[in-house]
Amino acid sequence: MRDEDGVMSLDFLAGFTIFLLALIMVVSMVPGLLAGLGSSSIDYDAVAYRTGVILAEDPGWPAYPPWEMAGNPDEIERMGFSVSRETPNVLLSTKIERFFDSGFTAGDYRSKAIFGDYPYSYNISIRSLDGAYQNSTGEPLPPGHGYIRRVVKIKEPGAxxxxxxxxxxxxxxxxxxxxxxxxxxxxxxxxxxxxxxxxxxxxxxxxxxxxxxxxxxxxxxxxxxxxxxxxxxxxxxxxxxxxxxxxxxxxxxxxxxxxxxxxxxxxxxxxxxxxxxxxxxxxxxxxxxxxxxxxxxxxxxxxxxxxxxxxxxxxxxxxxxxYNYENATPPPLKPAVLEVAIW
Structure with missing residues (x-):
């Protein structure tokens, strides 16, 4: 009986030691696993990127009549600048003008362009290289914000x-x-x-x-x-x-x-x-x-x-x-830069 008791004690000690070592390794790894989830900059960068994609690649909704013609912001589901889904990064001037209309509130931009349950702060701007477009909305940029910049072109109407x-x-x-x-x-x-x-x-x-x-x-x-x-x-x-x-x-x-x-x-x-x-x-x-x-x-x-x-x-x-393509040809697409900052 004494020999069997000694064997059981050694088995228990070995198993307990292995358990402790495994526990220590898990505890030491947990902070590293959670570090990415707790990083605000990565989260803000992702939101900025998503907002930039919506604005530059999506024409918004409703499509026709287009959202920029809606008199009431409640009639708009999504605000996007693109001429169509087939033309990413080619933006329509009338959509840009409507987006930066002073009639929109911060809540409108969060719910129809940024999306998300968290009340993000933002700064969205678009500037053409010739200076014709110098539009922005939002707050001054703080340190540690998420950011995305996209090179785009602006389509203007013919005349x-x-x-x-x-x-x-x-x-x-x-x-x-x-x-x-x-x-x-x-x-x-x-x-x-x-x-x-x-x-x-x-x-x-x-x-x-x-x-x-x-x-x-x-x-x-x-x-x-x-x-x-x-x-x-x-x-x-x-x-x-x-x-x-x-x-x-x-x-x-x-x-x-x-x-x-x-x-x-x-x-x-x-x-x-x-x-x-x-x-x-x-x-x-x-x-x-x-x-x-x-x-x-x-x-x-x-x-x-x-x-x-x-x-x-x-x-x-x-x-x-x-009034056709010979007499009212649209002007060349205008190069511009779209910038989205989220924090």
Whole structure:
């Protein structure tokens, strides 16, 4: 019995010693395993990276009408700058402008761009190399923040400029001038051509997401004889659905007498007015139709939209100007830097 007791004591001692050694090794390893989980810089870097991906590679939601047209932040689920999912790091200028709108709160940015239950502080900025974009929102940067920088490009909308050099092309023929007491000049958007899928989203003219800009300058080149001005009586919108049988243009019901800068702007010689101005024009007309208006027109890839300017007979401007890739080519993509800091 004594020999058996001695064997059991040695077995117990050996097992207990091995247990202690294993326990010591586990205890010594635990702080190292938890060090990464407790590191705030790694966590903040990850959040900054994720936010940068959302802003630079995602167009946001809703997609159409796009989130940047939402009047109430509660209607927005996700804010992103990308033109489309197929064009990462190519950002749309109208999305950038809306994102840095002062109407958003810190809570809006946290819930619709940063995401996460923790109330992160942030600083988000975008700066173009030519200085045209110098936007930022958030707080000053403290030590120890997470950070990501991305090189991006900004897509800006095209614009149609009709000046005096084009006058011969858009003057009403002499034989027709006596037959009418008014003059009508049309700017036509053929969405079948503009939304051609063979044109990449980064270079596409899309009135549904970008403003349509038309400027008529050197207006005196279109005046009749010795007249010093001509009266712009109205601007009207007409559309045609080419997919329907016997398609024809119909007038779009619209509040033509209500000025709304969120839908359109019309300036005659630099002065703002509504779409039934009845004002004399001496030098220029500037018209911008916002995407929110296009969304109300219910246009698609089978639609043609006419913007018709009606004048009195003191001018001889007339005909149809095509708002297309030849006349309203978007400018080159603008290099910029997107920076996201989280802490």
């Amino acid at each position: 149609a400029v009709i000046d005096g050099s084009l006058a011969p092309r858009y003057l009403i023929p002499v034989a027709e001038r006596q037959n009418t007491t008014t003059r009508e000049f049309t700017v036509r958007l053929d969405l079948r051509e503009l939304l051609d899928p063979s044109i990449g989203p980064a270079y596409r003219i899309d009135p549904r997401t970008e403003p349509v800009s038309v400027t008529i300058r050197d207006f005196d080149a279109y005046l009749n004889g010795t007249a010093s001005d001509a009266t712009l009586t109205s601007v009207r919108f007409w559309k045609m659905d080419t997919a329907r049988p016997n398609p024809r243009f119909t007038l779009i019901p619209f509040s033509y007498e209500a000025m709304d800068p969120n839908i359109y702007t019309l300036r005659i010689d630099g002065e703002g007015c509504n779409l039934t101005p009845n004002r004399p024009v001496t030098s220029s007309i500037s018209f911008v139709l916002k995407p929110e208006a296009i969304s109300r027109f219910t246009l698609d890839q089978n639609s043609i939209l006419d913007i018709r300017f009606t004048f009195d007979n003191k001018t001889n401007i007339g005909g149809t100007y095509l």
